[in-house]
Amino acid sequence: MSTTSSSPARGTDPASRRAAGVGRRIAAVPVHLTLALGLLVGCASSVASADPAEQSSAPSAVVTATPSATTTPGATSSPTPAATPGTASTPAPPAPSETPVQAVNPPSAAFLALEDLPVAASGTMSDYDRDGLFGGWIDADGDCEDTRNEVLARDLTGITSADGCTVATGTLADPYTGRTVDFVRGVATSGDVQVDHVVSLGNAWVTGARGLSQADRVALANDPLNLLAVDGPTNGSKSDKDASQWLPPDEAFACEMVAVQIAVKTRYDLWVTAPEKNAMAEVLSTCPGQELPTGTPFGEIPGGSVAQPAPAEPAPGTVAPAPTEVYYANCTEARAAGAAPLYVGDPGYREAMDRDRDGVACES
Structure with missing residues (x-):
């Protein structure tokens, strides 16, 4: 019988042989390289373990904000704590508004009167007859000066008169243009200064004067409130236009002119058109303190709108004389x-x- 000599045990399968080879190679790596390799493997392991799911479920870091400094009364702002990296910064609340309350001017008397005027479309001029409907100048106070001469005496300076009833010469500070105009009575020169109806009689006719009595129309045409001595050619350009169609070349007088028109239309129950009212309101917006002018006619205008004094009552026991x-x-x-x-x-x-x-x- 033959005898077989034994040798050291060795893995016979390929996997065992590969494992044994790897072990011999690792054992042969120098020590310093082994330490470096271990560090790299550890870092890779920690990165791989921090997957998104784990990161989202992990509690966020607690940030403790340092309290802001106490605000001294009257200070406009407080120091804002520095934001911690990685956290949202909350903006500081705005400081309270310190804008002062603006004072509101009350509406002027002229503006309030304008608001009270009725608004309607203008009527027709087809049946307008200035002289027949409004008459001419009258001597309402019986002092021998008719209305035109009363206005010239009121508005001109340095006047002269040959008869005490008519103005012969004078100087006008024209309100419509701001120019100075010399007045000399005469056929060729009287027209240099004219007496204007601030609410023209044509405009009055189409905004309610048709419904006035004849006496009231004569009163309107001779009411000094509605009359101004002005530059003749400029008055011609105004004609029968209202405030939406014509304003004085001297803009400084626009507020006063519009206020006069409102006062006259209020006194004689006339109306304004919508464009006229808008134009008047726009002018008055530039002069918020504009008052409403008032005026007393030179004398009692017979049958007119001017209030007449009540007749005195006869004494008890007496009989009033027959007229x-x-x-x-x-x-x-x-x-x-x-x-x-x-x-x-x-x-x-x-x-x-x-x-x-x-x-x-x-x-x-």
């Missing part, structure tokens, strides 16, 4: 008595003396 009948044979006699023109209802008025049947006799 004296007044009769004028013609207009010449009425003028000689200083009674012309005569209005319907006036003592001495007769239809036979009223040639155009307009309610005014002996007007010219």
